Amino acid sequence: MAPQRPEPLERLLTDALAETPPGRSIWVALSGGLDSSLLVHLASHVCRRVGRSLRAIHIHHGLQTAADGFEQHCQALCKSLDVPLTVVRVSVGSSDGGIEAAARQARYAAFYEHIPAGDCVWLAQHQDDQAETLLLAALRGSGIRGLAGMPYRREAQGLYFIRPWLSVSRKHIEACAHALALRWCEDPTNRDLAIDRNRLRHAVIPSLENRWPHASEALAQSAAHAGEADALLGEYAQAELDTLRLSAECIDAAALATRSRSRQRLLVRTLCQQQHLPTPPKRRLEALLEQLAASVDASVQVSWPGAEARVWRKRLYIMAPLHPLPQWQHTWGGQPGLETPLGALELAVSTQTPLMLRWRQGGEVIALAGRGRRDVKRLLQEADIPPWERERLIMVMRANTCLGVIRPPDRVLWQAADISITRATT
Numbered sequence: 040m041a042p043q044r045p046e047p048l049e050r051l052l053t054d055a056l057a058e059t060p061p062g063r064s065i066w067v068a069l070s071g072g073l074d075s076s077l078l079v080h081l082a083s084h085v086c087r088r089v090g091r092s093l094r095a096i097h098i099h100h101g102l103q104t105a106a107d108g109f110e111q112h113c114q115a116l117c118k119s120l121d122v123p124l125t126v127v128r129v130s131v132g133s134s135d136g137g138i139e140a141a142a143r144q145a146r147y148a149a150f151y152e153h154i155p156a157g158d159c160v161w162l163a164q165h166q167d168d169q170a171e172t173l174l175l176a177a178l179r180g181s182g183i184r185g186l187a188g189m190p191y192r193r194e195a196q197g198l199y200f201i202r203p204w205l206s207v208s209r210k211h212i213e214a215c216a217h218a219l220a221l222r223w224c225e226d227p228t229n230r231d232l233a234i235d236r237n238r239l240r241h242a243v244i245p246s247l248e249n250r251w252p253h254a255s256e257a258l259a260q261s262a263a264h265a266g267e268a269d270a271l272l273g274e275y276a277q278a279e280l281d282t283l284r285l286s287a288e289c290i291d292a293a294a295l296a297t298r299s300r301s302r303q304r305l306l307v308r309t310l311c312q313q314q315h316l317p318t319p320p321k322r323r324l325e326a327l328l329e330q331l332a333a334s335v336d337a338s339v340q341v342s343w344p345g346a347e348a349r350v351w352r353k354r355l356y357i358m359a360p361l362h363p364l365p366q367w368q369h370t371w372g373g374q375p376g377l378e379t380p381l382g383a384l385e386l387a388v389s390t391q392t393p394l395m396l397r398w399r400q401g402g403e404v405i406a407l408a409g410r411g412r413r414d415v416k417r418l419l420q421e422a423d424i425p426p427w428e429r430e431r432l433i434m435v436m437r438a439n440t441c442l443g444v445i446r447p448p449d450r451v452l453w454q455a456a457d458i459s460i461t462r463a464t465t
């Protein structure tokens with residue numbers, strides 16, 4: 040392997056710095072493997088040169104006996120570079136995707152918990168990792184989002200994740216590490232061919248490269264094209280959803296039903312992504328689309344893990360699954376921040392006598408200013424509140440008199456003439 044100079048890799052780090060908000064720290068996600076060990080090494084030079092704050096974070100998964108050795112290596116490396124290191128021990132639970140996916144989940148949860156919002160995390164994945172990710176997605180039958188592989192830059196839960204070396208080959212990184220006589224830890228599981236990614240890395244891709252020497256580069260390039268197409272579709276879908284939106288909660292199902300099937304699929308998936316909900320599996324999605332044009336009175340519900348969709352009065356609602364409500368009622372002195380099963384009630388009311396809060400039971404009547412005594416049921420129908428929400432309203436009661444109807448956490452639907460319920464923030 041011909042030794043490589045590190046300058047091109049350092050230049051990519053300088054480019055990545057431009058993507059990092061000024062005044063915020065950069066954190067190298069340091070596994071202790073070759074790539075991230077080289078990343079923290081070169082990042083320490085680049086950041087020192089331009090006076091940016093650099094830190095490293097190592098997640099100790101505790102999954103293998105070698106894990107302690109990884110931590111010691113990270114400690115020694117960061118000490119030699121004078122880079123502050125945070126080590127987080129996590130316990131890896133179970134996941135449908137196997138132990139690898141569970142470790143990844145635990146790792147990201149640790150990033151979100153231990154890195155301040157607004158900071159930037161640098162990951163050491165490179166072109167060959169991207170090629171593997173694309174092939175894995177294709178073998179799962181993924182759509183364009185999966186085929187886009189890993190993004191260069193992504194924002195999640197207030198953190199910025201950047202992969203500065205996504206366009207660099209593994210060979211180049213390895214040659215640089217050797218040229219610098221760098222030390223790193225070899226993960227013994229990297230050789231385990233029972234793991235899909237390892238099989239691609241050690242058996243499938245080398246065989247492809249025998250015939251097509253630039254196979255990894257070409258696959259990574261395809262992922263980049265798919266990423267661009269995905270982003271573009273996202274922009275179109277976003278603009279179209281804006282025209283279909285009827286309120287913060289729903290879009291026009293009748294208008295959606297007039298679009299082509301492929302457009303409907305894109306719009307429903309984008310709607311889910313906007314709400315940070317999982318997208319429906321193929322069959323569930325088709326079942327939902329079949330029912331988009333249901334009659335006004337029909338009430339359609341299609342569920343999938345982590346989300347559900349409802350069509351009601353020709354409107355499409357997509358939401359997190361509604362869990363059954365527990366038995367609950369509570370005495371309220373009128374102060375904001377009262378914890379309810381649906382979150383903290385951010386409302387206040389000045390009252391001499393304590394009020395009782397409870398779920399709607401039916402039969403409540405409220406005396407409204409200028410409108411007299413009204414059935415809450417009738418008011419809910421007139422206000423077009425969807426049926427599933429009608430059961431999740433909080434009634435403000437004094438003895439048997441209904442004084443207010445609240446949609447948690449802070450929307451007062453109606454209040455009686457002799458009371459004033461206000462938002463705590465105003």
Ligand SMILES: Nc1ncnc2c1ncn2[C@@H]1O[C@H](COP(=O)(O)OP(=O)(O)OP(=O)(O)O)[C@@H](O)[C@H]1O
Binds near residue numbers: 070226
């Ligand atoms: N235990 C960990 N602690 C902190 N960051 C990690 C850890 N494991 C992985 N990462 C980050 O996620 C990236 C991708 O993980 P992956 O498992 O593909 O890498 P690796 O082969 O373990 O390590 P390397 O990329 O350093 O050779 C790593 O480059 C690293 O930046």
